[in-house]
Amino acid sequence: MAPAVLLLLGLTAYPFGYAVYISLHTWKVTRPARPFIGFDNFRELLFDDERFINSIEQTLIIASSALVLEFLFGLVMALLFWTAYQRVRWVATGILVPMMIAPVVVGFTARMAFNNSFGFLNQILSLLWPGDVNIQWLSDPTLAPVVIILADTWQWGPFMFLILLAGLLATEGDQLEAAVVDGARGFRLFWHVVLPSIKPILLIALVLRGLDLLRTFDLVALATRGGPGINSETITYYIYNLSFKFFDLGKGAAAALLMLGGLSIVVFFAVRSVVRAAR
Amino acid sequence: MSRVRTRRSPLRRAGTNTGLTAALLLALLLALLPVVWVVLTSFKPEAEWVSDPPVWIPGDWTTASYSQMWTADDGAGALWNSLIIVGIATVAAVTIGSLAAYSFSRFRTGGRHIVTWILSIKFLPPVVFAVPLLIMFTDVGLYDSYRGLILLYTAFQLPFVVWLMKGFFDEIPLEIEESARVDGCSWFSIFTRFALPLSAPGLAATTLLTFIFGWSEYFVPLVFASHEHFTVPVQLSAYFSEAVGLEWGPQAALSVVGVLPVVLLALVIQKYLIRGMTFGAVKG
Numbered sequence: 058m059a060p061a062v063l064l065l066l067g068l069t070a071y072p073f074g075y076a077v078y079i080s081l082h083t084w085k086v087t088r089p090a091r092p093f094i095g096f097d098n099f100r101e102l103l104f105d106d107e108r109f110i111n112s113i114e115q116t117l118i119i120a121s122s123a124l125v126l127e128f129l130f131g132l133v134m135a136l137l138f139w140t141a142y143q144r145v146r147w148v149a150t151g152i153l154v155p156m157m158i159a160p161v162v163v164g165f166t167a168r169m170a171f172n173n174s175f176g177f178l179n180q181i182l183s184l185l186w187p188g189d190v191n192i193q194w195l196s197d198p199t200l201a202p203v204v205i206i207l208a209d210t211w212q213w214g215p216f217m218f219l220i221l222l223a224g225l226l227a228t229e230g231d232q233l234e235a236a237v238v239d240g241a242r243g244f245r246l247f248w249h250v251v252l253p254s255i256k257p258i259l260l261i262a263l264v265l266r267g268l269d270l271l272r273t274f275d276l277v278a279l280a281t282r283g284g285p286g287i288n289s290e291t292i293t294y295y296i297y298n299l300s301f302k303f304f305d306l307g308k309g310a311a312a313a314l315l316m317l318g319g320l321s322i323v324v325f326f327a328v329r330s331v332v333r334a335a336r
Numbered sequence: 337m338s339r340v341r342t343r344r345s346p347l348r349r350a351g352t353n354t355g356l357t358a359a360l361l362l363a364l365l366l367a368l369l370p371v372v373w374v375v376l377t378s379f380k381p382e383a384e385w386v387s388d389p390p391v392w393i394p395g396d397w398t399t400a401s402y403s404q405m406w407t408a409d410d411g412a413g414a415l416w417n418s419l420i421i422v423g424i425a426t427v428a429a430v431t432i433g434s435l436a437a438y439s440f441s442r443f444r445t446g447g448r449h450i451v452t453w454i455l456s457i458k459f460l461p462p463v464v465f466a467v468p469l470l471i472m473f474t475d476v477g478l479y480d481s482y483r484g485l486i487l488l489y490t491a492f493q494l495p496f497v498v499w500l501m502k503g504f505f506d507e508i509p510l511e512i513e514e515s516a517r518v519d520g521c522s523w524f525s526i527f528t529r530f531a532l533p534l535s536a537p538g539l540a541a542t543t544l545l546t547f548i549f550g551w552s553e554y555f556v557p558l559v560f561a562s563h564e565h566f567t568v569p570v571q572l573s574a575y576f577s578e579a580v581g582l583e584w585g586p587q588a589a590l591s592v593v594g595v596l597p598v599v600l601l602a603l604v605i606q607k608y609l610i611r612g613m614t615f616g617a618v619k620g
Contacts, residue, residue: 211370320459
């Protein structure tokens with residue numbers, strides 16, 4: 058275990074200290090002078106950088122919408138599959154395919170699919186809708202985040218489905234039958250009997266997906282590149298731009314540390330719940 | 337009696353079978369349609385890569401996109417880089433990670449906190465460590481090298497291996513190892529002669545999953561490699577550089593070549609997918 062811990066320490070603790078150091082300086086690749094400026098980078102980000110605030114908003118919008126959609130898709134599918142699972146296993150296998158595709162490929166596919174004139178999505182919508190549908194998915198400021206949300210849902214809805222199905226298949230038949238005998242039906246049965254029995258698994262699924270969504274990068278990089286403008290720029294993508302496009306390492310490090318701070322709180326509770334559920 | 341009967345969902349009334357089938361097929365269509373599009377696009381002639389209205393079935397099936405992607409765009413090089421880096425890093429991560437996992441499982445080394453800490457690392461966005469690591473790596477000559485990339489991939493995969501393998505080791509009954517211990521076996525030979533073989537399916541699944549996750553990794557090679565060491569995902573994104581137009585054909589070809597083996601691998605270990613993707617929290 059020593060090598061594992063050493064490797065992880067070297068690649069996390071040291072960079073962390075270094076990041077703190079960088080964040081306290083004006084540190085630009087293009088400029089040799091790196092004066093110490095205290096917490097100015099942090100102050101600028103929090104109070105004087107609309108783009109940073111925008112990236113937080115976009116991240117929260119994308120993450121929460123995708124999480125809800127994925128959960129609903131997963132739940133509906135899992136409930137549909139629950140009883141028929143043995144007969145239609147092969148359908149489940151097909152539905153799982155998106156989950157195994159690299160996020161960059163999903164991003165590229167989304168970029169093709171959502172293209173307003175060359176993409177197949179508008180084409181299919183034109184078949185279902187009267188008239189020629191020409192939605193500017195990728196260039197409309199409000200629709201660009203929707204592209205990310207839909208693409209992420211396409212890829213990870215199956216994950217929710219798989220997990221919830223595992224939960225449902227593990228519920229006790231006896232308990233259900235007892236509830237049915239007592240007269241519970243439909244939504245009440247679902248709410249009072251089924252849902253509580255899959256709650257631990259549900260929690261894990263939401264936590265894992267939520268954490269992944271908060272650092273969405275690959276999908277954004279390939280599908281929209283944060284655009285149009287900065288309308289689908291997530292926090293991780295902005296931090297990447299700060300450091301590797303604008304070469305403002307000081308501010309990039311400060312933004313990264315702010316994100317780390319925010320995320321640590323979430324991760325702390327999330328990991329605890331996962332560890333508990335795993336036992 | 338009720339146990340013999342096939343279990344039916346009390347949520348569903350009888351007679352909705354058609355509806356069920358329709359819903360399932362619709363979901364299947366939604367899941368696979370984009371995949372089909374990518375595969376078909378990879379066989380289209382250049383004129384059909386981008387066309388309005390979009391063409392689904394290639395008018396003239398061709399593998400031109402594949403040859404352009406493979407030789408002119410050096411997709412072969414990217415594939416080779418991916419194989420070397422992800423392959424070696426997977427073996428390294430599984431080796432180091434299994435040893436660590438065994439020690440956590442049997443001796444509770446470092447207590448609960450260290451295991452939790454290791455899991456936490458998995459959830460931190462790599463962008464946080466990117467700049468300092470990049471400076472470090474440049475200083476010691478690891479930037480844009482196989483060694484550097486393998487080191488990073490190994491490190492980022494470790495938490496996953498540790499967690500998954502710990503779960504598999506926890507499931508082995510202690511009695512076997514205890515009697516081997518009484519017979520005078522050292523811990524290391526118990527590990528190699530009993531623990532590993534007994535968790536062989538788990539070890540295989542962990543290895544394949546580690547490989548699959550490494551194969552999809554985009555951020556690390558994006559930041560820590562220049563063109564010479566591009567892996568498949570970075571190569572795919574490189575097509576979006578301003579100089580290149582809408583090269584959908586070769587991009588689709590690279591996607592197919594890059595994704596297909598991994599999807600097949602994943603289908604092989606479908607049984608372990610949930611377990612892997614939830615770090616062992618859901619046994620599936």
